[in-house]
Amino acid sequence: MIRPLSVLLIAVLLAGCTGAYRSTLEPPPRLSSLSVASSPSLKQQLDPLFADSLFPPANVGVKIVSLTNNRELYSLNERMLFNPASNQKLYTSAAALTLLGTDATFPTMVTADTARKRIIITGGGDPILSTADLDSIAKMCAAAIPPGSSWDVGVNVRLFDSLYWGAGWTWDEEPSEYGMFLSPLMLNLNTVTVKVTPSPTPGTAPFVSVDPPSTYTPVVNTALTTADSITHPVRVTRNWMERSNTILVTGMVGPRDRTRVDVLSVWKPEIYAGTVFSELLQRQGVTTTGRVVLDSSAAGAVPPLFTFEHRIDTVLTFMNKVSDNLTAETMLKVLAARTVGVPGSAENGARVVNQFLATAGIDTNLIAIADGSGLSRYDLTTPAATITLLQKMYADTVHFPLFYRTLPIAGVDGTIGRRMRGTLAAGNLHAKTGTLSGVTALSGYVKTLDGEWLAFSIMMQNYAGSSREYRAVQDAIGALLAGLRKID
Numbered sequence: 001m002i003r004p005l006s007v008l009l010i011a012v013l014l015a016g017c018t019g020a021y022r023s024t025l026e027p028p029p030r031l032s033s034l035s036v037a038s039s040p041s042l043k044q045q046l047d048p049l050f051a052d053s054l055f056p057p058a059n060v061g062v063k064i065v066s067l068t069n070n071r072e073l074y075s076l077n078e079r080m081l082f083n084p085a086s087n088q089k090l091y092t093s094a095a096a097l098t099l100l101g102t103d104a105t106f107p108t109m110v111t112a113d114t115a116r117k118r119i120i121i122t123g124g125g126d127p128i129l130s131t132a133d134l135d136s137i138a139k140m141c142a143a144a145i146p147p148g149s150s151w152d153v154g155v156n157v158r159l160f161d162s163l164y165w166g167a168g169w170t171w172d173e174e175p176s177e178y179g180m181f182l183s184p185l186m187l188n189l190n191t192v193t194v195k196v197t198p199s200p201t202p203g204t205a206p207f208v209s210v211d212p213p214s215t216y217t218p219v220v221n222t223a224l225t226t227a228d229s230i231t232h233p234v235r236v237t238r239n240w241m242e243r244s245n246t247i248l249v250t251g252m253v254g255p256r257d258r259t260r261v262d263v264l265s266v267w268k269p270e271i272y273a274g275t276v277f278s279e280l281l282q283r284q285g286v287t288t289t290g291r292v293v294l295d296s297s298a299a300g301a302v303p304p305l306f307t308f309e310h311r312i313d314t315v316l317t318f319m320n321k322v323s324d325n326l327t328a329e330t331m332l333k334v335l336a337a338r339t340v341g342v343p344g345s346a347e348n349g350a351r352v353v354n355q356f357l358a359t360a361g362i363d364t365n366l367i368a369i370a371d372g373s374g375l376s377r378y379d380l381t382t383p384a385a386t387i388t389l390l391q392k393m394y395a396d397t398v399h400f401p402l403f404y405r406t407l408p409i410a411g412v413d414g415t416i417g418r419r420m421r422g423t424l425a426a427g428n429l430h431a432k433t434g435t436l437s438g439v440t441a442l443s444g445y446v447k448t449l450d451g452e453w454l455a456f457s458i459m460m461q462n463y464a465g466s467s468r469e470y471r472a473v474q475d476a477i478g479a480l481l482a483g484l485r486k487i488d
Contacts, residue, residue, distance in 0.1 A: 085434030123185025154295025332372030
């Protein structure tokens with residue numbers, strides 16, 4: 001019997017689908033079959049660390065090279081693309097240090113325009129300007145400001161473009177400190193610190209303080225200190241959906257509860273910085289109107305009263321040790337402003353970083369740079385590319401010592417200050433972490449017992465829940481590498 005053509009086609013399609021379905025049931029290849037090592041003993045030690053219970057479902061990529069002997073020691077999925085998270089800061093800091101130089105500074109300049117009765121503070125991209133710094137600036141400027149007038153404060157932010165967030169950042173970070181807004185004039189990482197302390201008297205409101213205190217961040221406190229069961233815990237936020245800096249404190253707190261500390265981002269941080277500066281000037285006896293406005297005066301039009309600067313070594317050390325995102329994003333835009341032109345943009349900054357990486361021999365067509373910090377989910381790179389960068393910086397005798405010093409040290413400081421303690425990696429391994437939801441990475445340098453310099457990059461992603469088990473694998477690798485002797 002001859003079956004109709006349509007029936008035959010259906011049978012063929014079903015057969016094909018069945019084969020494809022069966023293939024998905026086959027166990028994936030063991031990672032030990034995918035790894036490559038020049039040393040059989042090293043392979044035997046490293047492969048068992050990638051337990052089947054973790055990889056898959058998560059992905060992992062590793063590359064380890066000897067910088068002393070210029071030899072690849074171990075690789076596993078080295079060319080697979082990963083979201084680098086804060087490993088992206090390695091790219092940003094290496095480019096900034098190399099292209100801006102070890103003597104680069106980030107100035108904050110104050111001028112007085114007597115014709116307009118305006119004191120102008122110009123942001124030069126200093127990401128670590130603090131209230132104490134701004135107070136020092138106010139004190140230095142107060143004596144030089146002509147008396148007898150009431151002054152507005154102008155804030156000049158023409159160094160950067162107007163995009164206040166990076167490409168691919170998540171909207172729901174706001175108003176946390178991770179949702180900070182970008183500006184070339186920054187104060188306290190563009191955040192405020194809110195402390196809520198219980199009142200000793202039940203039935204009354206807890207005490208709320210804001211640091212720095214300013215009219216720019218008013219507080220509405222409807223919280224209650226209660227001795228009863230707490231049904232609505234204290235919540236600290238700001239009215240961010242309406243682009244307001246009014247801080248809202250609600251809920252209940254027990255009279256014996258500890259002081260709660262929250263850090264919130266600030267909307268329009270340049271006006272925030274200008275407002276605090278105006279208030280600090282008032283404390284120094286300068287009469288200000290309290291009016292703070294944007295001012296686009298060209299730099300150099302009026303001689304400065306005072307210029308305050310932080311050096312690049314201080315900025316990069318802070319950026320990498322604590323993995324500060326605002327600093328990295330600022331660095332990207334400063335790179336753009338100083339190499340391409342004002343206003344500095346993240347887009348131009350990414351081009352500058354790509355050009356720098358190309359000189360290191362990295363094929364930038366195979367990676368993606370969207371921002372400077374790694375907050376963006378659009379960032380993609382590989383362990384192989386990261387190793388190439390680490391090799392380039394190690395070979396750069398001018399910039400490597402500072403680059404190396406900016407990295408967190410295992411068991412000592414920064415984001416790995418509590419990791420690998422009690423192992424040979426402690427005080428030895430210098431590396432940059434990377435953390436996002438479902439992403440963890442660790443890349444850097446370590447010396448073996450023989451004094452051989454190694455560079456390593458470990459990237460993991462696509463897991464649910466805590467990163468603890470995955471970081472434990474990274475730490476085990478770091479400790480193992482630090483304990484190596486006579487790699488065959």
